[in-house]
Amino acid sequence: MVHFVGAGSGAADLITVRGHGLLKEADIIIYAGSLVNPELLEVKKTDCEVHNSATMTLEEVMEVMIRGEAEGKLIVRLHTGDPCLYGAIREQMDLLDEKNIAYEVCPGVSSFCGAASALNLEYTLPDVSQSVIITRMAGRTPVPEKEEIASFAAHQATMVIFLSTGMLKQLSEQLIAGGYDKDTPAAIVYKATWKDEKKFICTVDTLAQTAVENNITKTALIIVGDVIAHSNYRRSELYNPTFSTEFRPASV
Template identity: 75%
Template sequence: MIHFVGAGPGAPDLITVRGKQYLEEADVIIYAGSLVNPQLLEYSKDVCTIYNSAKMTLEEVISVMEKAEKEGKTTVRLHTGDPCIYGAIREQMDILDEKGIAYDSCPGVSSFCGAASALNLEYTLPEISQSVIITRMEGRTPVPSKESIQSFAAHQASMVIFLSTGMLEELSRRLIEGGYREDTPAAIVYKATWPDEKKFICTVGTLAKTAADNNITKTALMIIGDAVNAADYDRSKLYDPSFTTEFRKATK
């Protein structure tokens, strides 16, 4: 069996109980070494073979899985955050399907949730934003043209931008071109939930300067939108005494 496991955003105690159990039981662990906190590997048992996939190709990863499966071993494929976001898991699963190798997926806490916790932020404030757009800039890896930053910016929703720290001047230009004000609140969160976490509140127009002033060049998320520091928002209807729900009748 292959277990695809979300490692969480960084802090080793933010992996799920199930994910930790899989790590403790694994005979083989293949972890995304460029992003996963290596402290998580301390949960492994004494006799466990560990591979760093940052130095491997897809074919090499599959070869390790296939060999372990033939030997009756349990493998954990440990991805950062939640592997359903930029985890490149589908291509692995498709090959495993072709080879008849069983697998399952254990979700993790995504770094966009870790970044919100670092800022004590709620992305979905009533009358401010009720949607979260998760995206990235195109770099060496393209993005579909229909998913341009400009087109998403037109919605004025909360936006979380991955994998784009080295392109912040261009990001700001596209956000403003798409409809965000230059003074729209923004935040940069570096290595959310890690011991060396850093967080900075800025604006769409000052993203690049904020990153440069603080030597942030990678491993950061950008959060865009009025929810970053909104003070004037409506209270939740769910807890409003004048609002009837399935569990409580209005009292006003």
């Protein structure tokens, strides 16, 4: 059995209980290099075989999995955050399907959740934004034309942008071209929930300048939207005394 495990957003104690248990039981761990906190490996068995996938190709990763399965070993493929976001897991699953090797996914806390916690942020404030767009700039991996940043910016929803720290000038240009005002609040969160986490509040127009001034070149999430200012939002009806629910009648 191959277990795809989400390592969580950074801090070692933010992995799920199930994920932690699988790491302790694993005979083979293939982990995503510098993106995964190495403290997570401290719970492994003394005879556990460990591979850093940062130095491996897909084919090399599969060779380890196929061999491990043939030897009856428990294999953990440890991905950053939650594997479903930019984890490149589908291609691994398809190859495992071809070999009739069983697998399952153990979800994790995504870094976009970790970034919100770093900023004490609620992404979905009533009357401000009720949607979160998770996306990235086009780089070596292209983005479909219909999913360009500028087209998403027209919605004025909260945006969380992965894998784009090295293109912040272009990102700002696309956000503004799509409809965000240049003074729209923005944030850069570097290594959310790690011990060396850094966070900076700026505007859409000053994203690149803020990153340069603070020497942020990678491993950061960009958040854009008025929820960062957390002002002028409407109170939730769920806890409003004038609002009835299935569990509580209105009291005013």
